[in-house]
Amino acid sequence: MSPIAHRPAGPALLDLPGQTSVAEGPLDLNGMYLAHHAFRRDLASFARAAAGTPVPEREVWRALGVRWERFGHVLHHHHSAEDEVLWPQLLDLVDGQGDADGRATLEAMETEHHLIDPLLAGCAEGFAAMAERPEEGTRQQLAGCVGRTREVLAHHLRHEEEEALPIVQRLLSQEGWDAVEEAAGSGTSIQRMRFLVPWIADGLTRPQLDAAFASVGNVFRVVLWGTRRRYARETSLAFRFA
Template identity: 45%
Template sequence: MTTLLPGQAAAPAGPADLSMMYVLHHGFRRDLARFVEAVHLTPLDERRTWRALLERWDLFARLLHDHHHKEDEHLWPLLRAKVDTAGDRAAARVLDAMESEHAAIDPLLEAVHSGFSSLAGAPSATVRAGLAADLARARDDLGAHLGHEERDAIAIAILQRYVPGEEWSDVERSKFRGGLAPGDLVRLLPWCVEDLPEDVSGPLLAEAGLVFRAVLRLGRPRFGRLERAAFAHVPAGVGA
C-alpha cells in the first residue's frame, strides 16, 4: 500500500507488505481524535453516552494492547536478532525506544479508562478536565510512537531492510493474525475499515476472502450502533 492514510508518517515501497499495519495505525489515530472531541463535546449529564464511550474505549484499548503485545512478543525479537547479527547499533537503539514507548503508553490507557468509568457513573467537571488532559497526552504520545515506528522501525530502517517479503508474510500469517476472542474479532473488522478510503479497503477485503467479508457484514450493525452512541456529539469526519 503506497497511499498515505491520515496522519501516517511514511509508507515507502519495500519487500514486506505492511498494509494491515498501516490500517491498524489509522484506526488508532482516528479513534484518539474522536475521543478527544467527544470528551469536550459530550454533555456531562448524558450518562448513556459516557457509558458508550467507556465501552468504545475498552474496545480501542484491547485492540491496541493486542497489537503491541504481538510486536513485543514476535516482531521486536525477530528484528533484534537480525540487527544484532548485522551489528547495526542504530537499529538496536530504535528497537529499545519502541519497547520503552510501549511501556509508557500502558498507564495512559488505564488513566483514560478510569476517567470514562467515573463519568459513566456520575457527572464531574473536574474528572472531565483530567480525562481531557489524559486523552490529549495519549493522542500525542501514541501519535509520536506510531510515526516513529513508521519512519524508523518499520517502514525504512529495519523491517524493510532486514525482513524479506516472504518471511514477513509468514510472520504476519502465523503470529499477527488471530489471538483475539471471537467477539473482538467480529468488532475488529468493522473497526479496521471505518473511514478507510475505498481504494485502500476494497483491495484489502478482496484479498481477505469470503470468510472475512462475512464476518465484516456480521459485525457492522453492532459496531455502528456503538459508534453512533459513543460519538453522538462528534462532528462527522473527525479522524477520517
C-alpha cells in the same frame, strides 16, 4: 548498494490519512497501516468526545467506556505482538549487521510501548468514573488524559512508520513477518472480530477497502457485511458529541 535492492518488489502499500511514511519493500505491511489509521481515527474522536460530551450524558459516557475498552484491548494486543515477536527478531538481525542505529530505534519502540499502557489504564478509569459519578472536574481530567494519550501514540506511530518499518522491509524474511501476523491474529474471539473488522474498515474509501481485503482476505467482506450496522449504531452513540 543497500540490502533492500536485492529483494523483490512487494504489494501496493496503503498511504492512509495521518500516515507519515510508506515503507516500500517485499512484505505486505498493510495490516499494520490499517491498524495505525484506526488508532489515529479513534483517538481523534475520543479527544473530541471527552471535551464535548455533556457531563450528565451517562448513556454516552457508558458507551465511550465500552469503546475505550475495545480500543485499548486492540492496541495492547497489537503492541504485545510487536514486543514478543517482531522486535526480538529484528534486534537479532540488526545486531548481526552491527547496526547500532537500528538497535537504538528498536529499543525506542519498546520504551514507547511502556509509556502507553499506563495512559490507557488512566483513561479507562476516567471513562468509568464519568459513567458512575459524572463531574466536570473528572471530565476535564479525562480530556487531559485522552489528549496526552493521543500525543504519545502519535509520536510512537510516526517513529515506527518512519524508522522501524523500513528496517522490517530491509531485513525481515517473509517467514518472520508471517510469524508476526500470526501473533497479531491469535486469541481473537468471534466477539472481538465482530468489532475489529468494521472498526478497521471505518472511514476507508472503496479503493482502500479493496486493498485491505486483498491483504487480510475476502472472508472479512462477509464479516463486515454482517457487523457494520451494529458497529455504526454503537459508534454513533459513543461519539454522539465528537
